[in-house]
Amino acid sequence: MANEVVLLSTWPSMFGMRVRIALAEKGVKYEYKEENLQNKSPLLLQMNPIHKKIPVLIHNGKPICESAIIVQYIDEVWNHKAPIMPSDPYQRAQARFWVDYIDNKMYDTWRKMWLSTGEEHETWKKELISIFKQLEETLGDKPFYGGDTFGFVDIGLIPFYSWFYTFETYGNFKMEAVCPKLIAWAKRCMGRETVSKTLPDEKKVYDHVVGMKKALESK
């Protein structure tokens, strides 16, 4: 059977980056289609009718949605190299817990901080920083969340590194000062080609977010 792999995503999406990193780790060849979220393609609407969101992985014509689900799928299908999930069920449960934590907390809190001002903004900023501090604590002294090897939580979190400059600028704080160990971990991840070739330039992300805010405010 021909192995046809297509990824629908957008270049600034942290969630899309997770999938691209996972595919790169496994050496999977795929076709990338950049989506315009203001004008979603018929393919996207057909493949993810429920949420109409990216990323969507299309494998031999069948869609898989939700980045954490897609990454696990990739790990299960292309199981010949570079394991992403830990082999131990207990470690797997822990890995899933932390990706779930990131998914529930990180983006929403950032968004609330981004769109608020004054006292509310300060509250969300504190919350965002506490989330990063928790993640730094979870990492501990390990080189990666996966221990010695780069794994599910590393893939889950590292795309946010390309957004750190944006978070810092809108929040008026420095990640290096707040969680230095997390920055050290991020740089370690960036030493992997699969990561450095996937993450966009942080300034480019910032300009994009500035553009998004202007568009929201003009509505």
Next chain:
Amino acid sequence: MAKNDLKLLGGWFSPFALRVQVALNLKGLDYEVVEQTLSPKSELLLKSNPVHKKIPVLLHADHKPICESLIIVEYIDEVWTNAPSILPQKPYDRANARFWLSYIDDKLLTSTKSILMAEDDEAKKPHLEQIEEVLEKMEEVFNKYSEGKAFFGGDTIGLIDIGFGSFMSWIRVTEDIIGIKVLDEARNPSLAQWAQSFAAHPSVKGLLPETPKLTEFAKLLILQWTASAR
């Protein structure tokens, strides 16, 4: 497995804790349930789940606690590999099962809470539409996946059955409180039938909270939600 090697911090009212109990029963495991209250939260709960401070939590032997109902269910399936399997075998089917549960947790649970808190019919409307949309979708999913058998998992209950089925009592309670039937034999015949089959399954029987008792509990909980929302 000795009884005290498996401890579940659960609650009779919690559909999430129910998911874990059904999974444990399905695998034929001996375990102890340590019944929790929502407030005050026990020392053990706060120590076992410091991040979310929520039930369910599974304490398994010397391991650190395992939290989040669906993560616990997958853990149970991976450790106790005896039949029946909770997750499907093929990666695509597994991804699908996880997707539908994520959909239920995202859309159904939030709209149920919102409708219970809604003050009038106008406020209830969008949430009612969302709930009906989810049930209609799940009716479609059931018809597609069950292949004419009793459960989403086919002959035996699987991840979707456990994740979605555990929520049925809360759907009944919601119907009672808002005075509108949402899971309707006429509109969702397959789901209505399936809900009965799920309730009668040996791993589930006796665990579903009774509607009057849960309704009482829900009314108190709604007051708490409303108070903290102000």
